[in-house]
Amino acid sequence: DTGVSQNPRHKITKRGQNVTFRCDPISEHNRLYWYRQTLGQGPEFLTYFQNEAQLEKSRLLSDRFSAERPKGSFSTLEIQRTEQGDSAMYLCASSFPGELYEQYFGPGTRLTVT
């Protein structure tokens, strides 16, 4: 399978717990993006990497959120001390750096904070 994969697909956690999500991009793509999508809204940009370098973070990304891409391949997104407002679909996408408009998305991780 050459698409973007994400794990887990679903995560239910209690408020205050930490969660970590993983994204494996398309292998030839060196740009990797994280988005958040809530019901009835389009995806909103959170952060992106080019290879292992995190180049930009959105104002939406509070200091409870951290993302890494240690070897320029897979990426993890961690949320510390989860809040109910963190409940959303977390989407990962990847692209070539010269084709920013052509991003390919994974299936997403649906987070429910109870």
Place this chain on the structure above:
Amino acid sequence: QKEVEQDPGPLSVPEGAIVSLNCTYSNSAFQYFMWYRQYSRKGPELLMYTYSSGNKEDGRFTAQVDKSSKYISLFIRDSQPSDSATYLCATLNRDDKIIFGKGTRLHILP
């Protein structure tokens, strides 16, 4: 004003009809325009992108950009029940970020 505006629907049309989905955008400097399809509880899937004005066709799908009115359209011919999904329009803004509309929910009635 939001950078991309899209009517959330839902839009219901009978099978076989031509579907027209529309968005407006705010900044005349935007050059790349995309349409994504998203099935329930799945990630968005890139359908097609266009650069600047004009039309682009791919099978039953046609994307159209009118830069004079800042209007983006997606037409689906011979619509099928499998086309039932949420359609997201998007553009690449000045910071090279993809900005999405809210999505339009489309139902094709058999």
